Amino acid sequence: MVHAESPAARAALESERSRVNEQLAHLGHDGANGTFDEGFADIGQVTAERGEVDAIVGSLLETLHDVEHALAKLDDGNFGTCEDCHQAIGSARLEAMPAARFCIDCASAKR
Numbered sequence: 626m627v628h629a630e631s632p633a634a635r636a637a638l639e640s641e642r643s644r645v646n647e648q649l650a651h652l653g654h655d656g657a658n659g660t661f662d663e664g665f666a667d668i669g670q671v672t673a674e675r676g677e678v679d680a681i682v683g684s685l686l687e688t689l690h691d692v693e694h695a696l697a698k699l700d701d702g703n704f705g706t707c708e709d710c711h712q713a714i715g716s717a718r719l720e721a722m723p724a725a726r727f728c729i730d731c732a733s734a735k736r
């Protein structure tokens with residue numbers, strides 16, 4: 626497995642994770658507990674904005690989930706393996722998207 630030991634990927638994933646957590650904290654969302662704290666009321670003053678913030682938080686949580694998942698795959702030694710066809714994910718794709726779960730073929734087949 627070419628990607629089994631990939632310090633660069635781990636560093637990229639960990640920095641992505643802190644970036645997402647920071648953004649969530651900024652939005653008043655506690656990423657760890659999956660709840661909004663008291664401060665959220667100040668950010669989501671207008672109902673329309675609340676919906677927008679929910680959408681942003683939703684996509685941040687999705688990213689966080691993918692990043693955590695990729696880190697777990699690194700720990701398992703499965704990093705860089707497509708979860709669908711179990712072939713190696715291209716290194717260019719992994720560099721661009723370290724949290725990618727599927728190879729380019731499977732990812733495009735899903736769209």
Ligand SMILES: [Zn+2]
Pocket residue numbers: 707708709710711712727728729730731732
């Ligand atoms: Zn695949």
